[in-house]
Amino acid sequence: MNIEQRAIDDKLATIFKVLSDPHRISILRILHENGHEMxxxxxxxxxxLAKSTVSYHFKALRKAGLTNTRQVSQTKLLSINETTFEQYLPHFFDVL
Amino acid sequence: MNIEQRAIDDKLATIFKVLSDPHRISILRILHENGHEMxxxxxxxxxxLAKSTVSYHFKALRKAGLTNTRQVSQTKLLSINETTFEQYLPHFFDVL
DNA sequence: ATCTTTGTTCTATGAATATCGAACAAAGAG
DNA sequence: CTCTTTGTTCGATATTCATAGAACAAAGAT
Incomplete structure (x- = not known):
């Protein structure tokens, strides 16, 4: 097995790992259904969930490039990163 | 959040959990590229990988419905379960 | 200047996971 | 019947993960 393929498999696995928690799926669905930042x-x-737990999940989603974050004064607005989904998870929200 | 949505999120999370390991992604790619049972x-x-490790991954894939198994004498032939991919992971192999 | 709100980070903990080798099982082959 | 092949299961281990609470930080509000 060559190096590039291995790299692709690693990249995909890390994205899927982020999606392997029901709460993170729920977060994405809620964001998608709401249609705007939350x-x-x-x-x-x-x-x-405790806010520390939510912060943990948000960090995971952000780190994987699945969400965008926009800071507005003391609050932080989350939204879906469409680009990542188009590239790695086309039709994800159709299934949802 | 209602019950059906929660059920969908759980189902998807379990599928993604199976896909969250690079070796399992590789297994699926190898199966797909080969185009026939292996x-x-x-x-x-x-x-x-040790055969016990491979057996462990095969079981995970099978349990999630991502692969089919066909027993032929003492060997076991693995193949992609297209139905599951169409339903839950459309265009998965395009990304791969 | 103090209080409130919003989120992050740290620490601890219990649960799940990936891996291997060894033992086991099933089924042909000689 | 014994040997070989193919795969499963078991036991052990090291790692990662999800969760909560407590402490902390930043930024308004009064």
């Missing part, structure tokens, strides 16, 4: 707090309330 | 041993040799 705060960490809003999402946390919907999922009934 | 034995546990063939795949294991390509990935340089």
């Amino acid at each position: 705060t960490c707090g809003e999402v946390g309330e919907r999922l009934n | 034995t546990c041993g063939e795949v294991g040799e390509r990935l340089n």
Whole structure:
């Protein structure tokens, strides 16, 4: 097996690992359904999770390039990173 | 959040969990590129893994419905389960 | 200047995961 | 019947992960 293929498999695996938690899937669905940016707090309330836990998941999603973050004063607005989904997960939201 | 949505998120997360390991991605790519069934041993040799490890990954893939298994005498032939991919992971192999 | 809100980071913990070798099982082959 | 091949299961281990609470930080609001 060659190096490039191995790199692709690693990259995909890391993206799928981020998607392997039900709460993170829920976060993405909520963001998608809402159709606009949401705060960490809003999402946390919907999922009934401690804010530290939500922050942990947000970090994972951001790090994998699945979401964008925009800082507005003391709050942080989350949104879907369409580019990543088009490139690596086409039709993801169709299935959702 | 309603029950059906939660169920979908759980189902998707379990599928993605199976895909969150580079070796399992490689296994699927090898199967797809080969275009026909392969034995546990063939795949294991390509990935340089102990047969117990390969067996472990095969079980995970099978359990998630991502592969089919066909027993022929003492060997076992693996193939992609197209139905599952169409339903939950459309265009997966395009990205690969 | 103090209080409130929003989110991050740290620490601890219990659970799950990937890996291997060894033992085991099933089925042909000699 | 014994040997070989193919794969599964078991036991052990090292690593990673999801979660919560506590402490901290930044930025408004009063």
